[in-house]
Amino acid sequence: MQFKTLGTSGIQVPEICLGTMTFGEQNTQEQGFAQLDYALERGLNFWDTAEMYPVPPKPETQGSTEAIIGNWLAARGGRDKVIIASKIAGPSQGGSQIRDGQTRFSAADIASALDGNLKHLQTDYIDLYQLHWPQRPVNFFGKLGYGNAEAHSEREVTDLAETLTALSNEVKKGRIRHIGLSNETPWGTLKFLHLAEQLGLEKFVSVQNPYSLLNRTYEIGMSEIAKYEGVGLLAYSPLAFGFLTGKFRHGARPENARVTLYSRFSRYSNPQSEWATEQYAQLAEQHGLTLTQLALAFIKQQFFVTSTIIGATNLEQLKENIDAFEVNLSEEILQGIEEIHRQQPNPAP
Helix, strand or coil: CCCEEECCCCCEEECCCECCCCECCCHHHHHHHHHHHHHHCCCCCCEEEECCCCCCCCCCCCCCHHHHHHHHHHHHHHHHHHHEEEEEECCCCCCCHHHHHHHCCHHHHHHHHHHHHHHHHHHHCEEEEEEECCCCCCCCCCCCCCCCCCCCCCCCCHHHHHHHHHHHHHHHHEEEEEEEHHHHHHHHHHHHHHHHHHCCCEEEEEEECCCEEEEEECCCCCHHHHHHCEEEEHHHHHHHHHHCCCCCCHHCCCCCHHHHHCCCCCCCCCCHHHHHHHHHHHHHHCCCCCCCHHHHHHHHHCCCCCEEEEEEHHHHHHHHHHEEEEEEEEHHHHHHHHHHHHCCCCCCC
16 A cells, blocks of 8 residues: 655555445445445555535435444544544535535534534544535536536625634644645635635645546646645546446446436436446456556556545445555556547546
């Protein structure tokens, strides 16, 4: 297991982070415990969760993902051996069960959300606390076209300085060690970095954005910020909801797969993505690799990636994903990836 420094935090994190958004929905607590135990055995001591999890968000399950992790900590101990990342939900997308759907990044909401995070996790601090998505209208979760009507609609937006000050105060209190962004844009990232320098506040050390063979938009703008500002990428959806494992090839829809169970996971279901996925699958086969190995090894080899967030619904998937990081892609394979990317760039942003 390789380790990298989390931005400017000084914390060493493994190149793989365990995503847990299925805990409490597709995975029971017993299954969640098994994944956490196995992850730790393999050196994955970096775990990502969120206030809004599990997904899809529902009133009856909201908070259960963090609760499962908290119960694991209570049963196993060793809080100092794991690095826990969580998030405060942004507006509208998290559902009405979170602060009546009026989620904001105000000082009051940050304090309230963090109270809940800590209670569920049964800990008195979170190593990395992230803004799950911007409060302002931007392109995230597959949206395109900033010039659309929604982008310019009237919406209350908390001043970024208030948000950063509130987070910095929580760091001073010891309830947060470091802060991160998620689903953020180049403008938002640089604006927060400028405010941190200008006001003497905490600097965001990471950005958790989607990144995969089907969505390389992070390379446009954000990768340069990673290089010059030291804000590393925590890459989520590296396997594109499972499309980049090959299990959905030729229209297959395996029972109990997320895409099969939930209609909301349609981001990677389009003709362009299906074409690109098939090309990547054939490239992998030509070189004696699985599509999973090709997809995860590609991400691992990008300089701007600090850690790749992998999620699984069973231990077999988790083992396969972890083992894929032992693969290093040759220059020939990387050139093959670029050729496919040129023909169909970013089919599922």
